[in-house]
Amino acid sequence: MAxxxxxxxxxxxxxxxxxPRRYELLRRIGRSEKCVPCGDLLGCxxxxxxxxxxxxxxxxxxxLIESRREGKFVKYRLRRDVLDAYLAKLxxx
Amino acid sequence: MAxxxxxxxxxxxxxxxxxPRRYELLRRIGRSEKCVPCGDLLGCxxxxxxxxxxxxxxxxxxxLIESRREGKFVKYRLRRDVLDAYLAKLxxx
DNA sequence: TCATCAATTAGACGTTTGTCGAAATATCGA
DNA sequence: TCGATATTTCGACAAACGTCTAATTGATGA
Numbered sequence: 001m002a003x004x005x006x007x008x009x010x011x012x013x014x015x016x017x018x019x020p021r022r023y024e025l026l027r028r029i030g031r032s033e034k035c036v037p038c039g040d041l042l043g044c045x046x047x048x049x050x051x052x053x054x055x056x057x058x059x060x061x062x063x064l065i066e067s068r069r070e071g072k073f074v075k076y077r078l079r080r081d082v083l084d085a086y087l088a089k090l091x092x093x
Numbered sequence: 094m095a096x097x098x099x100x101x102x103x104x105x106x107x108x109x110x111x112x113p114r115r116y117e118l119l120r121r122i123g124r125s126e127k128c129v130p131c132g133d134l135l136g137c138x139x140x141x142x143x144x145x146x147x148x149x150x151x152x153x154x155x156x157l158i159e160s161r162r163e164g165k166f167v168k169y170r171l172r173r174d175v176l177d178a179y180l181a182k183l184x185x186x
Numbered sequence: 187t188c189a190t191c192a193a194t195t196a197g198a199c200g201t202t203t204g205t206c207g208a209a210a211t212a213t214c215g216a
Numbered sequence: 217t218c219g220a221t222a223t224t225t226c227g228a229c230a231a232a233c234g235t236c237t238a239a240t241t242g243a244t245g246a
Contacts, residue, residue, distance in 0.1 A: 011113050017183070018111035019234080020104055030186040038193065051235055053194055072192050072243050078186070087180055090110070093123040093171070112204080131223070144205055146224055165213050165222050 003085040009063055013086045016062035021047065022055050026078065029065060035075035096178040102156055106179045109155035114140065115148050119157060119171065128161065128168035 005013070016022055028044065029036045042052050056076065059065045063082045068075050098106070109115055121137070122129045135145050149169065152158045156175045161168050 007113075011111075011116075014107075014111045014116070015233095018104075018107045020100075021234085023104075023107070027186050042192095047234095048236060049193065050195080050237075054234075057194085069193090069242085074193065083183075083186060087184055090176070091180055093120050093176060108203095114204085135222095140204095141206055142223065143207075143225080147204075150224085162212085162223090167223065 002088070003081045005063075005082075005085050005089055010086065010089060012062040013064060013082070016058050016064055019055070019058075021045065022059055025052075025055060026059060026064060029076050030078040030080070030083075035068065035077045038074045038076065041076075095181070096174045098156075098175070098178050098182055103179065103182060105155040106157060106175070109151050109157055112148070112151075114138065115152055118145075118148060119152060122158060122169050123171040123173070123176075128170045131167045131169065134169075 017026075024045070025041055028041060038052070038056070041056075042049055045052070047055075056065070056067070060067055060076075064079055065076045066079055068077075110119075117138070118134055121134060131145070131149070134149075135142055138145070140148075149158070149160070153160055153169075157172055158169045159172055161170075
């Protein structure tokens with residue numbers, strides 16, 4: 001069954017996608033089949049760890065990604081079902 | 094041939110969609126087969142004319158709508174091809 | 187237990203954004 | 217041309233946002 005987005009989550013997603021850095025992070029995560037370690041994301045962008053953490057939180061509270069801690073590391077994966085739900089709702093315009 | 098979005102326009106669209114009021118305005122315009130007069134939009138929301146004008150400009154510079162003046166009135170229509178191009182690009186994540 | 191590395195949180199700062207009222211511009215009809 | 221109506225622009229303001237450094241928390245291995 002497909003994901004259902006309420007107005008609040010829909011709006012959160014729209015805002016999350018409005019920042020180019022977050023969009024790139026999401027692409028980076030989506031491109032990988034495996035979960036992506038936080039450190040990798042920091043490695044391929046110019047932002048500070050604090051800023052990265054902030055952006056990851058935005059993406060996660062939007063529901064676009066999921067995080068999992070593995071020891072010292074945190075890994076992320078794309079919630080493609082949520083992204084698809086967002087696309088479906090936008091397409092209804 | 095489908096519309097091609099460069100990074101700047103893509104980002105502009107994402108930002109335009111991040112505001113709930115603009116999203117509603119876009120829906121309102123998209124729902125109508127005919128062009129929608131500016132005054133109608135003002136009629137069914139609580140914002141001032143100045144704020145409405147500001148939002149319409151954002152939507153237009155994003156490429157999501159087109160405007161046409163007819164005498165005293167300005168009318169808008171949805172650029173569905175641009176919206177579709179945005180959806181297609183987002184779907185590539 | 188401690189030193190170390192990974193990630194988050196707190197606090198601050200400048201920029202962008204949404205909003206409005208007032209003034210300006212555009213168009214029409216009398 | 218003048219007055220009325222529709223829309224835009226200007227200038228201001230508060231709130232939200234992206235960013236950073238410094239401090240904190242979490243987890244590992246020596």
